[in-house]
Amino acid sequence: MVAFGKKLKERQIQEWQGYYIDYKLMKKKVKQYGRQIEVGSIDRKNVLKDFSRMLDSQIEKTVLFILEQQGHFASRISALGKEQESLLAQSYLSKITELREAYRGVGKDLLQLLYFVEINAIGLRKILKKFDKRFGYKFTNYYVKTRANHPYSQLQQVFKHVGLGAVVGAISRNLSDLQDCQGSYLSIYDQPTLSLQDPVVDLMKAAADRLNHSTNFLEYLGQHALIMQEELPTPEEEIVDDERYHFMSLLLNLANTFLYMVNTYIIVPTADDYSMSLGAAPTVCGIVIGAMAVAQIFSSVYFSAWSNKSYFRPLVFSSICLFVGNIMYALAYDVNSLLLLISGRLFCGLGSARAVNRRYISDCVPLKIRMQASAGFVSASALGMACGPALAGLLQINFKLHKITVNQDTLPGWVMAVAWLFYLLWLCLSFKEPAREIEETRIAQEASGSVENEEMEKGLAKPFLSSSDGYKQDEDDEQECDASEEAPKVSHGAAKSMRSAYKLLTPSVKVQLLIYFMLKYVVEILLSESSVITAYYFHWSTGKVSLFLASIGLTVLPVNIIVGSYISNMFEDRQILLASEIMVFVGILISFNVVLPYSVPQYVIAGLVLFVSAEVLEGVNLSLLSRVMSSRLSRGTYNGGLLSTEAGTLARVIADATITLGGFLGETRFLNFTLVPSLLICISSIFATFYTYNSLY
Structure with missing residues (x-):
């Protein structure tokens, strides 16, 4: 992967070069502080003071240039506005085309300024992160806290852009008015949901939205997939070679995602009944449900590695594992074997190809539709989660076919086995393996590129350089920062192991992964124990449990529409994150059975609050995670998506184990026992x- 400093230099506008935040200078300064602290020539307090002043100076230089450019754009738009009034008053419609081209010219120049601001914002975030890694300070916390909310904050000018937004709006409105001047009285303010007709306006709006982290529904939903994008923007859209993109193959990946989620949750309403029919306690359903997640912990790693070489073969293997696993699950009833039941679920978990599905979207889908594909991935998961329990509720049949029993317990296995068989046939007939030559070229380019200082990017365990090796590291890293910007021979690109990936995690990333673990744990407890809880307290049938689970599953898309289209544009992600965590906490408290008799309204309200809050939390959590995570985790086998998947899968395993352990305490104390870990x-x-x-800024 090419170093950030080199990428920044390549994408700078030469005429504006003196106004960019001097990332290379500040990086050298960070290394200089390391040497000075080691020899005792400067203390921590003076480091903070000196570096803060340097940052203030760099930000002020950039902000003043932005304001100066805003003035130029305002003057140009004002002059064009007067010309527009004159032309329309005199009905010189023939010159409107020229005027529109003039507005487009301003728009293209403004787009360059928007990219200028975005590059500086990214550079500022990276240097703050680098400083914290290098010295073990919470410098970002201090700097953002003291600068962001000050009435004269220049830091806010880099991250919030009311002035630039007004310029974007002026160009958009005037271009729209010129296009509709033949008689339409509507403006962009009357039709805010309609797609903008001029390409340059779309580009400006997209760039401005990125600066303010404004999202629409598709973008917000797509963030759940944690498919990390190129960190530095470019005015020219980078599109994956069309030869690598095949719509039917993408559809097959999404179908795999959907069927796997159906397979995961189709047994939840009947797992307790199935366990009892084999002579086990109903709470053994925790082991039955969780067995799939246990196997997924391992399958995610080898599928992620396998996808470096092929997409087709892993999907074939996945389908075969799931076909065999479901046959085993269905046959366990007549064999009367709990071991076969659990083994069947383990086989199903070994077929979890979500890492392949995610990698295919990241590597083989053109950038212009990648967000839609990511949203499709998340939607397929959400629909599968809702359809699984709903389908289980419909499978209320009981008969024998020769010596094989077909009932509500075994039908989920038979139905999913048939579904995976048909999917396997469709896969073999329609999937197109992408050309690997292009991917190998990209990997080779990444391997030859330079990266940040190894000590910094590895996430230092020590606050200061404490050995003579530290000087050599600094000298080596200086080669990256000299005028030639030559790459060092050694590459430290994508993480090569889970251990090296873990070392790249900053405290902010670890907290985000903890939050992801928490929300998956809470949701798994809610869903997996639902059949046991409702049977004991309310005597619900399988159909009622299925209806309840399907109903809360169907809230996923509406909730994401509301949050993605409105709430995320009104509040900062970190504000929504904290509020959602508090609501999850409230939902857990409501769920406890303490004094009053446990009632259906209490259970349903608590379940809705928990599930909806966790869904909101997942979206903003992964959005923040994609911004604070090292760019070295965006590619390769051990990527950010794999880490989040492992964290979520581990949470499900522990949650299901908790349910099984709770069964030993008896049904009266079972509910509160499973909720205590969620609360903690x-x-x-x-x-x-x-x-x-x-630091979530």
């Missing part, structure tokens, strides 16, 4: 969020 983990995540709040 939730409280821990809230405190951890407060600890890193100002």
